[in-house]
Amino acid sequence: MATTQSLSTGTLTETLKILHDPTRLLLLKLLTEKEYCVCELVEMFDISQPAVSQHLRKYRQAGLVIEEKRGQWRYYQFDPSCPQSALVKSVLAQLDAQDEQLVQLRHKAEAITCS
Amino acid sequence: MATTQSLSTGTLTETLKILHDPTRLLLLKLLTEKEYCVCELVEMFDISQPAVSQHLRKYRQAGLVIEEKRGQWRYYQFDPSCPQSALVKSVLAQLDAQDEQLVQLRHKAEAITCS
DNA sequence: GCTTTATATAACAATTTGCTTATATACTGA
DNA sequence: TCAGTATATAAGCAAATTGTTATATAAAGC
Numbered sequence: 072m073a074t075t076q077s078l079s080t081g082t083l084t085e086t087l088k089i090l091h092d093p094t095r096l097l098l099l100k101l102l103t104e105k106e107y108c109v110c111e112l113v114e115m116f117d118i119s120q121p122a123v124s125q126h127l128r129k130y131r132q133a134g135l136v137i138e139e140k141r142g143q144w145r146y147y148q149f150d151p152s153c154p155q156s157a158l159v160k161s162v163l164a165q166l167d168a169q170d171e172q173l174v175q176l177r178h179k180a181e182a183i184t185c186s
Numbered sequence: 187m188a189t190t191q192s193l194s195t196g197t198l199t200e201t202l203k204i205l206h207d208p209t210r211l212l213l214l215k216l217l218t219e220k221e222y223c224v225c226e227l228v229e230m231f232d233i234s235q236p237a238v239s240q241h242l243r244k245y246r247q248a249g250l251v252i253e254e255k256r257g258q259w260r261y262y263q264f265d266p267s268c269p270q271s272a273l274v275k276s277v278l279a280q281l282d283a284q285d286e287q288l289v290q291l292r293h294k295a296e297a298i299t300c301s
Numbered sequence: 302g303c304t305t306t307a308t309a310t311a312a313c314a315a316t317t318t319g320c321t322t323a324t325a326t327a328c329t330g331a
Numbered sequence: 332t333c334a335g336t337a338t339a340t341a342a343g344c345a346a347a348t349t350g351t352t353a354t355a356t357a358a359a360g361c
Contacts, residue, residue: 077284083277084206091205096195108307109308119350121308121351122351161276166193166198173195225338234320235339237321239338300337
């Protein structure tokens with residue numbers, strides 16, 4: 072259950088600005104479920120590797136994700152302790168669990184292993 | 187208490203796209219509290235009348251607000267029965283009730299009467 | 302050290318956004 | 332009917348966004 076927090080208009084709208092892109096919203100939804108390696112995400116989404124990298128950078132700069140370097144790879148996951156956590160969770164909770172795009176992405180993820 | 191609903195990625199991101207603008211977010215926050223006449227909003231925000239009108243149009247087109255014509259004036263308020271209602275409420279609930287911009291707007295509102 | 306693989310950054314084009322000013326529409330009251 | 336007030340729409344512009352391709356960086360393994 073997401074607790075209510077107090078965000079300024081600035082922080083709130085900055086966070087919404089990041090979430091409003093469909094690709095990025097789905098990306099973050101996945102990152103709340105488990106950690107993903109960048110190369111897995113690149114295979115799952117129909118955009119170039121730099122595009123994925125740039126989306127992740129936005130999340131990194133906003134402090135919404137945790138990045139972990141392991142060997143050649145970088146793993147990302149949602150940071151549940153970030154100040155915007157309650158907002159992000161309540162927004163993502165509105166997403167239909169059976170949303171076609173989301174289901175398709177999860178399906179793709181199953182067939183992919185990084186390394 | 188906002189109930190959880192199921193929105194598609196499309197509807198969800200379209201709604202977030204509307205909410206991510208600071209002016210528009212504050213505008214909608216006010217419209218959830220009580221109805222406002224356009225001319226009141228124009229006096230309260232430091233933007234031109236067409237700018238306010240255009241923000242309201244976005245909300246109207248997204249089905250988030252109710253418009254009521256009374257005489258020469260048009261009154262707007264948030265439509266709590268819209269499909270995105272739970273999302274909107276949970277987003278606005280994250281806004282600090284003492285947010286400086288919000289407090290200032292409410293203060294301005296007190297000094298304004300339309301007609 | 303060189304090559305391969307993973308990832309980030311830079312530079313750029315197309316599109317979208319949020320304002321502005323100018324103008325149209327519509328209601329009100331003398 | 333005309334003038335004033337309220338609101339919407341149109342046109343135009345600067346800034347921001349999201350993708351692309353090209354390139355830089357860094358780790359891994361031969």
